[in-house]
Amino acid sequence: MHKQTRLTCTAINGLLVYNQVFKDNVKPCLLKNSQNHCSYCDEHSFNAGNLMIEHFKSVKFFPELEAEYSNLYTSCFACNNRKRDASYPTIEPLRPDDADYSFDKYFHFEPDTGKIILLDTNNLQAEATLTFLNLNNLDTRNARKNFVNDWIARKSRPSYSYRFIELPENNGK
Numbered sequence: 001m002h003k004q005t006r007l008t009c010t011a012i013n014g015l016l017v018y019n020q021v022f023k024d025n026v027k028p029c030l031l032k033n034s035q036n037h038c039s040y041c042d043e044h045s046f047n048a049g050n051l052m053i054e055h056f057k058s059v060k061f062f063p064e065l066e067a068e069y070s071n072l073y074t075s076c077f078a079c080n081n082r083k084r085d086a087s088y089p090t091i092e093p094l095r096p097d098d099a100d101y102s103f104d105k106y107f108h109f110e111p112d113t114g115k116i117i118l119l120d121t122n123n124l125q126a127e128a129t130l131t132f133l134n135l136n137n138l139d140t141r142n143a144r145k146n147f148v149n150d151w152i153a154r155k156s157r158p159s160y161s162y163r164f165i166e167l168p169e170n171n172g173k
Ligand SMILES: [Zn+2]
Pocket: 038, 039, 040, 041, 042, 043, 075, 076, 077, 078, 079, 080
């Protein structure tokens, strides 16, 4: 999960209902916030295909937040699908647009396994985030490992995806 900044979205001023007009107006704002990446796994739309509008707190449990801008992010189909039926954690998960969020503050990346590891195993909020967003699912771990292997083979960053990943010194340079 890469840091993002939520910009003001004037296009949805006065729109209160989550209908096609709302979606057409809000989506460009969300894509700008995430710079055309999935807000969770950070795949670029070039790899992930069309990104969808995703409700951080799902409409199933929080219908009142359906047209709440701060609850909306872009995500890839896979991330959206993985968290679709997940109940909301009792501990508030981290969000990519939290003011003080950065990947390095909470996590580190393990190139050999493709896993995202907690920096502080006692940080329940960071743990809830990994679980809620299912960021260490097998497909994504493998995709990250492939990304790293590509990087090392090419000696340069292979694509726009996984911007939070940095390789240890002497690799990928
Ligand atoms: Zn994703």
